[in-house]
Amino acid sequence: MQDTWILDRNLTHWPTFINIQNNQYLLLNSFISNGCWDIEKLNTVFSKHLVKLILKIPIWNNREADSVVLKTKFSGKSITALAYEASLNHKEEVVHWKWFKKLKLKPKIEFFWWRLCYDAIPSNTFLFKRKLSNCSGCPRGCGEDEDNNHLVGSCSKIKKVIDLLNGWGFKMPRFHDFEDCLESLKNDVGTNLLFGNIFCNMVFLVWKSRCKFIHDKYEDSDNYIAANAISFAVRSNFIHLQSENWGANQLLLNSTWHPPPTGWIKINIDAALKRNHLAGMGGVIRDDKGRFLMAFGNKSLHWDISHLELMAVLDLKKLVKDWMMEAQGVIVEGDNLNIIKLLNNAVKEWKVSKNIDENLAFLLEFKQVVFSHSLRNGNKLADICANLALVRSFLWEDLHDAMIPPSFLYCLKEECDALGLL
Ligand SMILES: [Zn+2]
Incomplete structure (x- = not known):
């Protein structure tokens, strides 16, 4: 009476009459004889319609025992099967989130x-x-x-x-x-x-x-x-x-110069090398409006262009000013991908072991640093600085500096114009 075996209700909840006189303790198996429904006996207890329904319920004689299934989910699957299926679904979710975590x-x-x-x-x-x-x-x-x-x-x-x-x-x-x-x-x-x-x-x-x-x-x-x-x-x-x-990221790969975010500064660096090993390293620092803050160039003798570009970054150490520390962040941009990778690796190393090349330690003093790789066209002004440094070292902190050549000013203006900021 209390078990659910006809559709989704037990007999006490069926809107029907059942003759239970003398049959109060009947069990389900008393309606089954020789592996089939005992129609005669069913007719003595249940109404015609209910008997019809009961006869539709198949009897599996070769099954050992009844198993529990969900009564509102007629999937024909056992609870264990449903639980397993749910665990698989969950796995899919986890996989979905694995990449998101990254x-x-x-x-x-x-x-x-x-x-x-x-x-x-x-x-x-x-x-x-x-x-x-x-x-x-x-x-x-x-x-x-x-x-x-x-x-x-x-x-x-x-x-x-x-x-x-x-x-x-x-x-x-x-x-x-x-x-x-x-x-x-x-x-x-x-x-x-x-x-x-x-x-x-x-x-x-x-x-x-x-x-x-x-x-x-x-x-x-x-x-x-x-x-x-x-x-x-x-x-x-x-x-x-x-x-x-950061290492392989090319997202900041630009063919024109772009200003940094508001409150940040951008430092473009570059190096130039002559056949006679005469070398120049230079850089230019601008704000988010493309405004000139500082430019520098150092003359040197060298034979490895990549190393020179790294030296241009190292030169920054001597130039760091308080106002650079005040900036929300600093983007160091160069067109030599290997150097940008090297800088990234140095920072990575620092994060793992807290060790950093002491020549690069000054980078940690900025609030935030991003190293970005640009195409040559996005690094034109730094290229001009590097070439000017082949002649002599310089440091300009003011655009009124009489030493600044027109080629530099022209390029600065051109890149600013391109931004629509002047
Ligand atoms: Zn909207």
């Missing part, structure tokens, strides 16, 4: 993305579907549903921040589809961790800003979001985590 996001940002993947962000579209909001559109007035596709790419705010990041030389992709975005992030894991990290930070910060807008009626500026997206990435990668992502 992006080395801050925990709260990783959690945000986890919620995005599982459609658990309380966006207007989410609330609308659950009848908790009257409007499913983006609160910024984009005129689109505020779904995942919108949150990772289509929103006007995201587009503006991406424009800004691209203006600083970070080649950020634009997505219109959430799945495309995940696919691209997955690819970044192998090649461009920094890229993926900055992108994820940006989407998170744009969402935070949107929440501020809802509650406090003001938003974070595009500049603030873009600069923080980079800062978060650099802090979590440079200070605490491994840095192989």
